[in-house]
Amino acid sequence: MANELAALSNELAAAVEQAGRTVVAVHARPRFSSSGVFWRPGVIVTAEHTVRREEEITVTLPDGKNAPATLAGADAGTDITVLKADWAGPMNARSSGDPVAGNLALCIGRSEDSGVNATMGIVSAVSGAWRTWRGGRLDHYIRLDLTLYPGSSGGAVINTGGEIIGIATSALSRIAGVAIPAATIDRVVDEILARGHVTRGYLGVGLQPVELPDHQKGLIVLSLEPEGPSAKAGVLIGDILVRLGGTAVSETEEIQLVMEGHAVGQAVEAEVLRGGVSRKIAITVGERPRRD
């Protein structure tokens, strides 16, 4: 009946109102502002691709006032930028469970002119850890079937209860909007607040998949970063990497996944074939040089 529809409509509007209390507009690029979410008191997260300058960033707070914000750090791989701004408002609850495909989802943004804005759709797919084309790792891949308008990126993705699932970005997939999951944001925010950036493990090798005579696969070392972690550990060009950290590797993506589990400075055991003989080499994980 129409009453049920009106009840649902009220529920959605209430969820938007509640979530909107932590959503800001972020003015850090020409023309369109983007959105951001107070993730912790004084800490805003937004989509990295919408932040085009490092200074003179301002935000429109949930009360409609504009305030300056400072850049705490960014991680292009996961498309997360962390900003700091003064705000004493309440924080919003996170969704306790993971969303499933088919759940209703709303994306809540803010603009200076018209305040809170909302779009609605469904979660169209959820899967496990996902490596973005930008090189970062999301704890879940959460694909959204909802329209992200200019300015929506960085907005809060919520369920119908008003609980936060993550933040929206249009830059991680060509075919759909993606929610950067709350767990990923927590991890990246911790690291950025502690270090100013997200460190990525680095071996300093160029690898190419090869098939071995026994139909196994491995990765042949084609290049070595001089004085890089692998070179220092004694890896030679022509070695064939077959296992890393106890995991069989045959694709370069698998290296990235293993590296996620090894912090910079930690040793990782590599098993290589050299002249047909297997040998184990301990490589101390280095930090990937950052491009400025």
Add this chain to the structure above:
Amino acid sequence: MRGFGEIAERLRRSTVQVFPHGRGKGGGSGVVWSSDGLIVTNAHVARSGEAEVELWDGRRFPSRVAARDPRRDLATLRLVGPTGGVTGLEIATPGDSDGLRPGELVIAIGNPLGFAGALSTGVIHSIGKLPGMGSQRWIRAAVQLAPGNSGGPLANAHGQVVGINTAIVNGLGVAVPGNAAMDFLRRGPRPSLGVVLRPVSQGLLLLEVEPTGAAAAASLRAGDVLLGSFDDLNDALDSGREVLRLQFVREWPAGGRARVREVAVRLDARAEAA
């Protein structure tokens, strides 16, 4: 969801197709507002003085434009039946657009690209000003619209009309708030200069001046540049003053300083609330 179908059916009966005379196929939509044949639509749909209107049941009537407010993009059409009046109209229920909240469910009915009575659903995206469109408020709705939806109803979950679909901006439906439409019906069009203008770096360039408008009566001409911003002009027009003093420049001498002239524009008085 059963609710949408029911509401849509009721709303569809209050939605009409508008075919302006003197133009090709390009038509729009409209909302039946009163049982004696008053239709609300967009000013840009009712551009000529007359239009043909097709009801949901297929009946077609001629109509004439009763009032137009190009600044709010609203117009009313009066249906003309064979014997004067038109019977059997299903009128729309107006809702209070001031109470709308982002996230509320909305449905839009119209005739996008010529499909009569097409329904689209979505949520209220935001309510507020549009950049460069003055201080008036607009509803933005995350609903799929297309040309031909213009002038049609945007309704809430109760089926009450809360907006008149007007434009598509960045993929979002933009609607005139229902309360602005009510104000227009009660008090008539807001004062206007009767010009088509375009913002330029120096001010507002007059592209066209309607021969019967207030600007023409004050001897303003196409090519004149009004000083000030679009928002300033809108605020002045809405200030309730009967006579506006506007500064403008007619000629820009090469290298020299332009002479700023002033003109007094007498606006048509607006009807007071009945």
